[in-house]
Amino acid sequence: MQIEFKATKRVEQGTGASRRLRRAGQIPGIIYGSGEAQAIALDHNELYHLLRKEAFHASILSVNVEGAKQTVLLRDTQWHPFRQQVLHLDFQRVDASQKIHLKVPLHFANGDVSPAVKLGGCMISHTITEVDVSCLPGNLPEFVVVDLANLQAGESIHVSQLPLPAGVELVAHGEGDPVVATAVTVKGAVAEEGAEGEAA
Numbered sequence: 001m002q003i004e005f006k007a008t009k010r011v012e013q014g015t016g017a018s019r020r021l022r023r024a025g026q027i028p029g030i031i032y033g034s035g036e037a038q039a040i041a042l043d044h045n046e047l048y049h050l051l052r053k054e055a056f057h058a059s060i061l062s063v064n065v066e067g068a069k070q071t072v073l074l075r076d077t078q079w080h081p082f083r084q085q086v087l088h089l090d091f092q093r094v095d096a097s098q099k100i101h102l103k104v105p106l107h108f109a110n111g112d113v114s115p116a117v118k119l120g121g122c123m124i125s126h127t128i129t130e131v132d133v134s135c136l137p138g139n140l141p142e143f144v145v146v147d148l149a150n151l152q153a154g155e156s157i158h159v160s161q162l163p164l165p166a167g168v169e170l171v172a173h174g175e176g177d178p179v180v181a182t183a184v185t186v187k188g189a190v191a192e193e194g195a196e197g198e199a200a
Contacts, residue, residue, distance in 0.1 A: 003045055003055065004062040004069075010039040022087070029089035031063065031072055040065060050113060051077065058104045058130075059093055062138050069135070073102060079170065094137045101171060103130045104141055106162075109151035116183030120153030123186055126178045131159060132171035139167035146180055156182040 010021070010028060018028045026041045040063075050056045061072050076090035094100060106129055116122040131144060144162055151157065158177040159170060 002062050003050065003059055004064060005042065005050060006064045007040040007042045008066055010041045013039055018088075022085070025071070027086050027089055029091065031065075031070060031091045031093060031095040034095055035093065038065065042089065044086060047089065051086065053056050054105055055142050058102060058140075059142055060140060061091070061110075063091065069089050072094075073100060096137050098136075099134050100137055100140065101132065101134045102140065104133050105130050105143045106180065107143045108146045108148060110147055111151075111181075114148045114151040115185070116148075116151045116153045116155065120183065121186055122183040124148060124151070125182045125184045126179060128159075131162065131180075132173065133164070133168050134171050135168040139165060141165050143167060148181060151181070151183050153183050153185060156180075 005187050007029065009078060010017075021028050021041055022044070025044050027047055029042050030039045031038045031040060057074055061071050061074065063070050069093045071159075072091040073094055074089065075092045076088075077086060078088040079085065080087055106126075108124070111117060111124045114124070117124065133141075133144075141164075144164065145155060146162065150159070156179045160177045160178055162170070162180065164170065
């Protein structure tokens with residue numbers, strides 16, 4: 001499901017113009033990439049609610065600029081330091097034939113039924129919550145599932161073990177194979193085992 005929202009062309013630019021827009025309940029924004037950059041104004045209320053959705057940050061979006069639809073990705077969001085107010089949004093145009101690079105959230109599943117939790121008294125520590133991927137826009141997943149069903153006490157799941165959809169590649173940063181999730185023994189469980197050992 002593609003998320004669509006509306007925008008209008010913004011003629012006036014500069015700090016004063018942006019301030020007036022915000023007072024009127026609008027957000028200044030820009031669409032750039034493959035062609036001329038286009039200054040736009042967006043409805044603050046509509047975008048504030050969309051920004052609260054995980055999918056809005058990791059999906060191909062459709063922006064309707066006065067009747068002309070453009071396919072874009074959200075690239076940057078500027079927030080007010082202490083108010084719940086969006087100050088500026090950057091969008092990048094998407095070409096269906098060009099690969100994109102984007103952070104995709106991880107969804108952890110079956111942690112409560114894993115042997116580490118059920119039998120080992122462990123907690124699952126989520127070391128990272130998103131991964132960088134590269135793919136064509138049509139292959140972009142909204143999220144990647146991390147299945148914890150077989151995780152044993154003391155074991156970890158690494159980035160290289162994540163199941164990726166066809167046409168999607170991981171973008172590696174630096175050396176090694178980062179840990180995604182680890183089964184960590186809870187201190188209370190260790191203390192209980194120790195006490196049982198002493199009693200025996």
